[in-house]
Amino acid sequence: MTSTIDSMGQREGHAAQEATVPAxxxxxxxxxxxxxxxxxxQRRAIGKISRRDVLDLAGALLSAVCTTALLFGRLxxxxxxxxxxxxxxxxxxxxYTALVALHDEKPAVIDRSMxxxxxxxxxxxxxxxxxVIFFVLYRGWDALTKANFYVNDLSATGPSEPLTSGxxxxxxxxxxIMTAIALVITVPLGLACAVFLxxxxxxxxxxxxxVVTAMTALPSILAGLxxxxxxxxxxxxxxxxxxxxxxMSIMMLPIIIRSADVVxxxxxxxxxxxxxxxxxxxxxxxxxxxxPTARSGLTTSVILGVARGIGETAPVLLTAGYTxxxxxxxxxxxxVSLPLAAYVLVKSGNDNLIARGFGAAAxxxxxxxxxxxxxxxxxxxxxxxxxxxxxxxxxxxxxGDIARIDASRSSLPEVTS
Amino acid sequence: xxxxxTRPAVAEGEPAAPQSLTSRxxxxxxxxxxxVSSSGVLVLALMVAVGVxxxxxxxxxxxxxxxAFFTTxxxxxxxxxxxxxxxxxxxxxxxxVAVAIALPLSILTALFIVEVAxxxxxxxxxxxxxxxxxxxxxxxxxxxxFLLQGQVVGVSRWINSWFGWLPFFKVNGADPTSPLxxxxxxSASAFIAGVVVAMMVMPIQCVVMREVFSQVPPGxxxxxxxxxxxxxxxxxxxxxxxxxxxxxxxTMLGLxxxxxxxxxxxxxxxxxxxxxxxxxxxxxxxxSSLIALRYSxxxxxxxxxxxxxxxTLFAVTLVVNFTASWFIARSRSxxxxxx
Numbered sequence: 001m002t003s004t005i006d007s008m009g010q011r012e013g014h015a016a017q018e019a020t021v022p023a024x025x026x027x028x029x030x031x032x033x034x035x036x037x038x039x040x041x042q043r044r045a046i047g048k049i050s051r052r053d054v055l056d057l058a059g060a061l062l063s064a065v066c067t068t069a070l071l072f073g074r075l076x077x078x079x080x081x082x083x084x085x086x087x088x089x090x091x092x093x094x095x096y097t098a099l100v101a102l103h104d105e106k107p108a109v110i111d112r113s114m115x116x117x118x119x120x121x122x123x124x125x126x127x128x129x130x131x132v133i134f135f136v137l138y139r140g141w142d143a144l145t146k147a148n149f150y151v152n153d154l155s156a157t158g159p160s161e162p163l164t165s166g167x168x169x170x171x172x173x174x175x176x177i178m179t180a181i182a183l184v185i186t187v188p189l190g191l192a193c194a195v196f197l198x199x200x201x202x203x204x205x206x207x208x209x210x211v212v213t214a215m216t217a218l219p220s221i222l223a224g225l226x227x228x229x230x231x232x233x234x235x236x237x238x239x240x241x242x243x244x245x246x247x248m249s250i251m252m253l254p255i256i257i258r259s260a261d262v263v264x265x266x267x268x269x270x271x272x273x274x275x276x277x278x279x280x281x282x283x284x285x286x287x288x289x290x291x292p293t294a295r296s297g298l299t300t301s302v303i304l305g306v307a308r309g310i311g312e313t314a315p316v317l318l319t320a321g322y323t324x325x326x327x328x329x330x331x332x333x334x335x336v337s338l339p340l341a342a343y344v345l346v347k348s349g350n351d352n353l354i355a356r357g358f359g360a361a362a363x364x365x366x367x368x369x370x371x372x373x374x375x376x377x378x379x380x381x382x383x384x385x386x387x388x389x390x391x392x393x394x395x396x397x398x399x400g401d402i403a404r405i406d407a408s409r410s411s412l413p414e415v416t417s
Numbered sequence: 418x419x420x421x422x423t424r425p426a427v428a429e430g431e432p433a434a435p436q437s438l439t440s441r442x443x444x445x446x447x448x449x450x451x452x453v454s455s456s457g458v459l460v461l462a463l464m465v466a467v468g469v470x471x472x473x474x475x476x477x478x479x480x481x482x483x484x485a486f487f488t489t490x491x492x493x494x495x496x497x498x499x500x501x502x503x504x505x506x507x508x509x510x511x512x513x514v515a516v517a518i519a520l521p522l523s524i525l526t527a528l529f530i531v532e533v534a535x536x537x538x539x540x541x542x543x544x545x546x547x548x549x550x551x552x553x554x555x556x557x558x559x560x561x562x563f564l565l566q567g568q569v570v571g572v573s574r575w576i577n578s579w580f581g582w583l584p585f586f587k588v589n590g591a592d593p594t595s596p597l598x599x600x601x602x603x604s605a606s607a608f609i610a611g612v613v614v615a616m617m618v619m620p621i622q623c624v625v626m627r628e629v630f631s632q633v634p635p636g637x638x639x640x641x642x643x644x645x646x647x648x649x650x651x652x653x654x655x656x657x658x659x660x661x662x663x664x665x666x667x668t669m670l671g672l673x674x675x676x677x678x679x680x681x682x683x684x685x686x687x688x689x690x691x692x693x694x695x696x697x698x699x700x701x702x703x704x705s706s707l708i709a710l711r712y713s714x715x716x717x718x719x720x721x722x723x724x725x726x727x728x729t730l731f732a733v734t735l736v737v738n739f740t741a742s743w744f745i746a747r748s749r750s751x752x753x754x755x756x
Contacts, residue, residue: 082568083575111647118533121525122542125623128616129549132560139563189456196457200450208461215464217738219677221705222727226467228712229474229720250467253460282442283449304551311553314679314705318712339555343680346559361556372551376544 056099057116064092085127089120136362143167143359150363155325159350168360170326171341174241175364177330178320178337179310181245186252187302193253194260195286209261215254223251224315232319241330244320244337248309256305263297264290296378303375307368313339338364468731475725477718486725490692492707494719501726503690507607507702508730511682512675514611514696519619520668526619527626532652543627550620558681561613566604566685569612573603573697588698605687607701613681618671625670629663629748630656662748669741673734679705704730 068088097113104112142163143149149167157166193212197205227247231237267290275285291298321334322344336344338360345357386394442450479486482500489500530542573588580586590602633656641651657664682703688710689700708723715723 080568080571082565083571086572107647107650111649114649114652115533118525118529121522122529122534125522125526125549125619126542126545129545129552131564132552132556132616135560135564136556139559189460192453192456193460196453200454204454204461205457208457211461211464213742214735214739215467217673217677217731217734218467219679219705219727219730219734221677221679221708222471222731223467225708225712225724225727226470229724230470233720250463254464257460281446281449283446286449307551311551311555313553313555314709317680317709339553339680342555342559343684346562346684358559361553361559364553365556368551368553369548372548 052103056096060092060096060099063095064088067091067095089124093117093120133365136358136365140355140358140360140362143355144362149356149359153324153326154356157324159348159353161352163352163355166356168338168341168356168363170323171336171338171360172363173326173328174320174335175310175337175367177328177335178241178245178248178316179306181242181330182248182252182309183302183306185245185249186256186305190253190256190302190305191260191298193257194264195290197257197261198264198290199282199286212254212257212261216258218251218254219314220251220312221314221318223247224318226250227315228318238332239319239321239334240332241320241327241335244316244335245330247315247319248312251312251315252305252309255308256301259301259304260298263294263301266297267293299378300375303371303378307371307375310337310371311339311364311368313343316340317343338367471724471728471731474721475728476721478722478725481718482722486722487729490690492690492711492722494716494722499719499722501704501729503692504702504704504707504726505729505733506692506694508676508704508733510607510694510696511610511614511678511686511701511703512672514608515614515618515675516668516672518612518615519622519671522615523619523622523626523667523671524664527623527630528652528656530623530627531630532648532656546620546623546627549616550624554617554678554681555684557613557616558684561609561616561681562684565612566609569609570600570603573606573608574600577603577697585694586697587695589695590698602699603697605685605699605701606697607686608696610682610685610701610703611696613685614675614678617678617681618675621674622667622671625667625745626660626664629660629667629745633659660748662744666741666743666745666748669737669744673737673741676730676734676737677705678703679709682706683709 065088068084068091071087071091072084093113093116096116097109100112101109137144146163146167148164149169150172151169152165152167153170154166154168155170193208197209197212224247227243227250231243231246232239237243271289271293272285275289276282280288316337317340320336320340322340323334323336327333327335342357342360342364345353345360348354348357478499481497482489486500487505488502489498490503490506492499492504526542526546530539530546534542576586577588581588588602637655637659638651641655646654683706686701686703686706687699688702688706690702691700693700704726708727711719712723
């Protein structure tokens, strides 16, 4: 603010001086410097948080907590932690705006309160995520700390038996089998389809891209309903892990294809052209240049697709059936997955079963967390940027190439003129 | 490219014959294209099969009910009285509540990540928002049913007692004047389901908006600062107008996800086949939870009805998603953000 005012003052002074010197012709007049600023002006710290900022925030926070505590239970019949947080945040924002308005002008007041509002919404999202994770871990803790929970199934366990008997081993095995089958179906098909979308530019690939985009909108339960109506009702197969894996695949395919398509499009065109210029056929270009360049992004898209598929309950609910015992054969008899087990156990209404349901949800969440961190570690690098180890390996490979070329050159018959 | 090709010598007066640039692929390439394009066609066939089969199966029910399928709210296939009016309205209501809650949160969070957060915090926040999108919906459902419901009921009661005169917030059978009245009329409502779905919608919207906001040309941003704008002033005149297409697109992508959500909604609501807009009141319904509830004991005819309901939902999400991608592709930031 001060700098604008200063420059305004200078400009006005300038104009006044010009007005006083009328007939001297077009001459540049330097405004006289005020004598007070001959001493070196003090630099303003622009990036620092001043004491007033901190006091404003702390004061608003304190006031908000106190006001809300007063509102809840004293002045109004409000109650509940959720309401406390919502009202507290609103009061905080109002108080902070009022405090800043005491000593700043309107643009600055708006700027500051909006900044605080943005930070608050980020915080709300984080707190919500943390509360989801910790709540599920907390409710499932009793089950999670028993070793039998991971190994046994529920076939010999009555509903009222304590958590020390039975477990969700069958659901863990079921999830792993179903996901593995879904991966076997979706990864080759999805990646080949993404390559097709990128390598050919005909009417067909445009159509495929449009349809795949449309299918990302398919509600997951419809994938389940489709398999239920075709595979189970029309073709007469029984509910099984295989049916559930196919339903999962239908749901995961569009997701994987679309993100792989985006990743492949990011591969720099000059790499492709360089490969073609060296005389490589297109399949070699794809296999040796495009796919390795995009490997990091492709891994991420597959892992995130798996993370989506592994947590889907709706298609599995329709196609896999529910069982309390271990079944390792995906082609026959019902097979249960972790999200389905969590859903069914929690719906049962029995305390011990609900605890097991939370345990299953917690195991599922941890699985997704692991997959997600894997995706972060392996991927997230832009196309073509190599990690340290990959750079080393690439260097070793090109050294080998030099040796090979040298060897082949020496084995060539000497060309004599 | 054109400038590099040398023109063939042409005789005076004759028009230049267009050169053919087609080349025959070598055998290995033909095999490669065979594999790749057959997988593309397979995916196409699979996806089209889903759509065609659903439509074919839904035909019975749609033919039997005609237009009444979209205006009937009951679901009694045995008496041949069934329709999607109530479930469709319920689905839209839950999705709208979810988007209404998630939208301000996601815009502000995306702005915070792009414009305000220091560099060390930025990547953490990005990862956490992505993680929010990856948490399975059954986990959100459990959280909503066992933790959130008890808390939100108080908020519902408060909204009802102060804004109960608005038709949206009316609750039949509630007595806001008595603090001891039962809380059960506020539980299992569309509002609570909407709050839970908002948790799933928010990261989806936030990711799209963040992508778009981060593509604001630095020149325009710095121009605004150079003209003496505050940070919020810059956001208002540069970032938000630049990202408008992405904001609309992201919102609609979130809406599409909210419409299709099954298990979290199924855990929370108590199903009811009445068209109602009273979001705070107990009882709601959605298309996907209808399917999940009824598929197992459905006769062939009812199954056809369920397919028709699912198809209607699919049509709605399809329209929403295509509109979203149209907005995103049309915006200044372009189609590069459609990840």
